[in-house]
Amino acid sequence: MPQTHRGAGRFAPSPSGDLHVGNLRTAVLAWLFARSTGRRFLLRIEDLDRARAGAEAAQLADLTAVGLDWDGDVARQTDRMPRYRRAVVQLAEAGLVYECFCTRREISEAPSAPHAPAGAYPGTCRNLTDRERERRRQERPAALRLRASVTEYTVTDELHGDFTGTVDDFVLLRNDGVPAYNLAVVVDDAEQGIDQVVRGDDLLSSAPRQAYLASLLGLPGPHYAHVPLALNEHHRRLAKRDGAVTLASLALAGLGAEDVRHLILASLGLPPGTLADALPSFDPARLPREPWIFDPPSLTDRGRG
Numbered sequence: 136m137p138q139t140h141r142g143a144g145r146f147a148p149s150p151s152g153d154l155h156v157g158n159l160r161t162a163v164l165a166w167l168f169a170r171s172t173g174r175r176f177l178l179r180i181e182d183l184d185r186a187r188a189g190a191e192a193a194q195l196a197d198l199t200a201v202g203l204d205w206d207g208d209v210a211r212q213t214d215r216m217p218r219y220r221r222a223v224v225q226l227a228e229a230g231l232v233y234e235c236f237c238t239r240r241e242i243s244e245a246p247s248a249p250h251a252p253a254g255a256y257p258g259t260c261r262n263l264t265d266r267e268r269e270r271r272r273q274e275r276p277a278a279l280r281l282r283a284s285v286t287e288y289t290v291t292d293e294l295h296g297d298f299t300g301t302v303d304d305f306v307l308l309r310n311d312g313v314p315a316y317n318l319a320v321v322v323d324d325a326e327q328g329i330d331q332v333v334r335g336d337d338l339l340s341s342a343p344r345q346a347y348l349a350s351l352l353g354l355p356g357p358h359y360a361h362v363p364l365a366l367n368e369h370h371r372r373l374a375k376r377d378g379a380v381t382l383a384s385l386a387l388a389g390l391g392a393e394d395v396r397h398l399i400l401a402s403l404g405l406p407p408g409t410l411a412d413a414l415p416s417f418d419p420a421r422l423p424r425e426p427w428i429f430d431p432p433s434l435t436d437r438g439r440g
Contacts, residue, residue, distance in 0.1 A: 142330035143206070144169030146198070147179040147320070150190035154197050155380040156429055157335075157365030157373040160399045164362050165333040166203050166410060167403075167417045174331055175206040179323060183212045183313055197382045200392035201399070202410045210327065212319055219314040222322050222352055223279060223307055231351060232307065234268055234277035235260040255303040256280065279308040281348065288343035293360040293419055295336070300343035321345050325354035336361040337372070360419065366426040379431040388431075402427045 146162040148154060154162075169176040178198070180191050195209065226232050237245075237259050245257045261282065263271070271277070281304055289299040306315040314322075324332065332342075339361040346356040365373045379385050382392055390398075397407040404421060405413040 141328070143175040143177050143328050144172075144331040144333060145177040145179055145324070145327070145329050146203075146205075147181050147323075147334075148194055149181045149185055150194060151185040151187055152190055153381040153383065154194050155365070155373055156385075156395060156399065157380075157427070159197065159201055159382075159395065160365055160402065160427065161333070161335050161362060162198055162203055163201065163396075163399050163410065164360075164403070164422075167414065168331060168333045168360055168419065170410075170414055171417050172331065175328075176204070177207060177210065177327055177329065178205040179210040179212070179327070181212050181316075181319070183316075183319060197392075200382060201396045202392075210323070212314075212323065215319075215323065215326075216314070218322050218326060219308075219319055222318060223314075225352060226281065226307065227279075229351070231282045232279050233261060233282055233304075234263075234272075235280045235304075235306070236268075236271040236275055236277050238275075255301055256305065258304060261304060276310040278306050278310040280304045280306055281351075283347070285347060288347040290342045290346045290356070290359055292339065292342070293358065294422065294424065295339060295361060298339060298342065300340050302344050302347050305344055317341060317344050317348060321348050321352065321354065324357055325349065325352075330355065330357045331360070332357045333360045333362060335364050337364060363423060363426045365429045368428060368430050370426070370428070373429055380429065385431075 144165050146165045148158060148162075166176050168174075178195075180194075182191070223232060235256075241259070242256060245259055260271075260280070268277075283302050283304050285302050287299050288302045289297055291297050305317055307318045308314055323329070339359075342359055342361070349356045367373055373380055379388050379390075382395060385395055386392075396410070400407055400413050402423070403417075404423065405416050
């Protein structure tokens with residue numbers, strides 16, 4: 136049995152639609168990482184944006200169906216707005232926030248700063264005068280950006296080792312007042328005692344921004360493990376257009392939740408059974424480092440047979 140650990144891991148889906156098998160595989164991995172280290176496992180619904188009616192309930196049902204359990208109540212970001220605003224005030228009082236009036240188009244068309252990667256904010260609004268800011272306020276509401284003092288930051292990831300990524304003046308509050316993902320996830324993880332973040336490796340590039348922001352807020356950074364994604368046969372990110380990729384669609388083809396769990400465990404080199412059965416065999420060092428290629432037609436043909 137793993138030793139009891141005071142920290143926690145988590146799975147944090149956005150309620151924008153049904154989970155597909157790639158999402159479920161990441162959830163299973165987050166559960167295995169947490170439980171194998173004696174951590175609590177928490178579930179957080181990241182519903183600040185893109186929430187679809189009924190999606191949260193469907194996601195919770197699917198997670199339960201594949202055998203996941205979690206500790207405590209489900210947390211929702213929409214219940215936590217005061218926490219995000221306090222963090223922005225803390226940063227503003229330290230002189231680390233400024234108003235930005237740029238549209239996405241203006242940012243995409245602006246010349247990049249030297250050596251900055253594509254998509255990095257070029258600092259257009261960083262040094263506006265008071266008069267310029269007042270004039271721009273008449274045109275559109277402002278977003279709030281972090282005034283970063285570094286251009287890159289290094290995190291350590293259990294699967295990727297040391298990773299150095301870009302840090303730009305990223306958005307903290309959108310111009311509609313909604314907290315941005317990078318702010319919310321840092322505040323949430325620290326406030327919930329989450330010290331282990333297991334998620335898809337498409338989010339590895341955001342980890343340096345988040346770890347840097349945590350340092351500015353005086354918060355501990357979590358241990359990271361960015362795991363390979365599930366891809367379709369064309370090596371593109373799995374999506375509903377690939378056919379039978381959700382529990383509901385796979386069930387119609389004859390594959391139940393238990394079958395899907397066994398497929399997920401097999402893709403991780405773990406024996407079939409319950410998640411508790413797989414736990415003794417779980418070793419992060421032995422996890423596949425390549426994406427899982429998920430081919431629904433071959434699986435559904437098997438289910439019909």
